Amino acid sequence: MRLRKKHWARPEMEASDIVITDQYNHMGKWNENLGNNSEIHLELGCGMGGHIAQRSKKNPDINYVGIDLKDEVLVNALRKVKSLREDERMKDKDFNVRLMPLNIMLIDNVFAKDEISKIYINFCNPWPKERHNKRRLTHTKFLTQYKRFLRLGGEVWFKTDDTGLFEDSINYFKESGFEINFLTYDLHNSSFEDNVVTEYEEKFTSMGMKTMFLVAKLVSID
Template identity: 45%
Template sequence: MRLRNKPWASEYIAEHPKYVIPNPQEQKGNWHKLFGNHHPIHIEVGTGKGQFIVEMAKRNPNINYIGIELYQSVIVSALQKLEEEKLPNLKLLNVNARDLTEIFAPSEVERVYLNFSDPWPKKRHEKRRLTHKSFLTIFENILVEGGEIHLKTDNQGLFEYSLKSFSEYGLLLTFVSLDLHNSDFEGNIMTEYEEKFSKKGQRIYRCEVKFR
């Protein structure tokens, strides 16, 4: 993915600590206090420009959402959407997914969304894939017992790799679609990438797994 540099992004993010939480490690174990309620917490790892998570937060006011995005030049687009919508149940974090155990306490999160993650197709980059066992260990640490991962991708190779990785880790597969947009699945919310790929006629893969 080629990122368009936005030199103003860092300053813009710093000006909106209400939405992009600074020093999120300080909230570990206390995210419910920040939201002001005890609603379930769902996170999207790689939230991109925010279309998916903003719409999820609008549709589900009784769930708290947190969008995780590494790149400042990308998360500012999500921030602009959130600033316009002013959703009380959505926060953003400009952090690396490898640091999630420093940000969330064990069993603090109920669901993880992985939408159109970078497939890192080269074998030498396998450990960078968000469905590699090293990331599954991180997710298992912060998720409640029986916590879920919901995955969507247009990349068949990543999908097949992920199913294998989930199986080897001992996760329970509860839903799978090899062609989401031609299935009877209801309530799908598309990401920006999903809209782009589906218009080209590309197949969208989706699955849900849970920790036993």
């Protein structure tokens, strides 16, 4: 779906300390920007922000960084984070969330070695045509990039409604030094208890969609 350009989105984001627009100036200094030494979780493709907003409120002792490409999407994530937590009356700089407009293909040199403890990938584009598979956010090409900043023992939590992407991703993870610690083809009817429902997930679950989910732990950086 093509988004209508919102010329006010970038100025609104730049006015907030939650949004990082100088993406390459914080490598190795993300805890300094966030004002604490808590672990950092990264959401790739945070969309409208429902997931990261709920996570940040639920876990105030964890830092969250969300990345998405479009200002028109990310500005809604900014508003959702602030709206969900307006009762806390915090200044923007004191939130445990940072949002960043960025093409995920350009994520190298944004985070330092071991700077990220967990990565969330929720309902990314499945790129079903074989010639496009390398664009998948779980492809070995991307996993190699993530391993440059995901600590050993860190995890990737991956959700999708696309069976082909899910089954290929299982192999991508195994080929890239990860072990699968949890896997289900029906998350909402599984034993997993720490799910946070995204906007997409809520909509399509009501239409009968089953969510597939896995937790992949990084056990080798070679």
